[in-house]
Amino acid sequence: MYRRSSSILTIAAALAFTITVIGGPQRSAEAQKLRNPESPSAESIEEGRRLYARHCASCHGLGGKGDGGMALSGGTPSDLTDDEWDCGETDGEIFTAIRDGVSSDMLAYRDKLSDKQIWHLVNFLRSIGPKPAGKDR
Ligand code: HEC
Known part of the structure; x- marks a missing residue:
């Protein structure tokens, strides 16, 4: 019994380690825990769209495809409409x-x-873009 539960623990620890390594160093538990206090109402999305056009579209493109053309240091602006989130896919991240x-x-x-x-x-x-994993897409 003791041996069995300790091997499960070992596997769990190894899994947690693997997930941390694959997830990369930028993911933080603190960011993952943040909850979005703004409900995604039409007003909120519209306000976001306005801010996005002003602050973000030059790099990420008006449609969010990463094709805005400008990046200060030669980086590639992320496609914000795909389901790849290098920095983590939760709202908080x-x-x-x-x-x-x-x-x-x-x-x-x-x-x-x-x-x-x-x-x-x-x-x-x-x-x-796509909804977070586990929710309706
Ligand atoms: C000067 C160009 C530039 C502007 C302006 C800019 N970004 Fe970015 N953004 C980038 C680049 C380039 C990356 C990819 C990471 C890297 O290499 O720096 C990125 C990454 C991101 C990511 C992470 C994507 C992922 O896959 O995890 C998010 C989210 C994001 N940007 C949102 C925004 C929002 C929202 C705004 C406006 C408030 C904005 N960006 C403005 C260039 C820009």
């Missing part, structure tokens, strides 16, 4: 990527946008 930035191309927006505005952006991105 997308929020954190926008707020804290990712690189010298994808800068932090915490001084330019309020938290509320960033959540509107997350709701807009959800409206043009």
